[in-house]
Amino acid sequence: MTPSRLFVLIPCAGSGSRAGGPGPKQYQRLAGRPMVRHTLEAFRALASRFAGIALVVSPQDREVAAALPRFPAEGEHLLQVGGATRAATVRNGLVALKQAAGAGPHDWVLVHDAARCLVTPTQIEALIAACEHDAVGGLLAHRLPDTLKVASPEGRVAGTLTRADKWLAQTPQMFRIGMLLDALERAGDAVTDEASAIEGLGLAPLLVPGSAQNFKLTYPEDFALAEALLQSRRGAST
Ligand SMILES: Nc1ccn([C@@H]2O[C@H](COP(=O)(O)OP(=O)(O)OP(=O)(O)O)[C@@H](O)[C@H]2O)c(=O)n1
């Protein structure tokens, strides 16, 4: 049997409504570059590991060309098939990836949010090493660092949950393309990550420890923290 290949799919078609900026947050500049460029560079640093790196943008996207002037390079794909939800974007992207890059059902895909621009090659390598011989696949995730409260409708504490078994789901999330496409087609648009769709098949994805720094830029206050971390990493590498 042909050995499985690894592909990367980066959903980049959101509007960034919670970030409250003038345009989609993935194109906002951070440490001198559009956010999505930082994200892409983390995967480009491991380019020899991947059979293809694909970015899924909205068909109405007018910003990606300026944000990524040298994209797509060899082995890279721009897929203009983003949907109304993240799940639809990933689903459409996988179908397009099969056509554009000849990805097969047994190949692996690492799905990673454009909005998690602080992911590092070391974290990506850790996920691949943990999952590539696993029957299901898995995701980077972070143990809950704080006490976890349940809220009442009035905004009061209705209880405190044990946190020992709670993790925050991050990306990348790594699954076989055929299994993931099947799972997403069954799950519909309500699932917010790939692992949820796989769970819907009755399977248990592997939790691979990530890092608090691999956070998703979601709210306005996340940008200053990301900027500071990116600048400090740049300082550390010079
Ligand atoms: N229809 C969508 C919605 C989201 N995403 C992508 O999924 C990732 C994580 O989603 P999220 O942080 O929720 O981004 P937005 O949907 O843009 O944010 P918001 O919900 O605040 O509008 C981002 O890289 C975003 O671009 C996507 O490709 N297609």
Ligand SMILES: C[C@](O)(CO)[C@H](O)COP(=O)(O)O
């Ligand atoms: C995929 C994800 O980043 C895992 O935490 C997250 O679910 C996406 O967030 P969204 O706000 O539901 O799009």
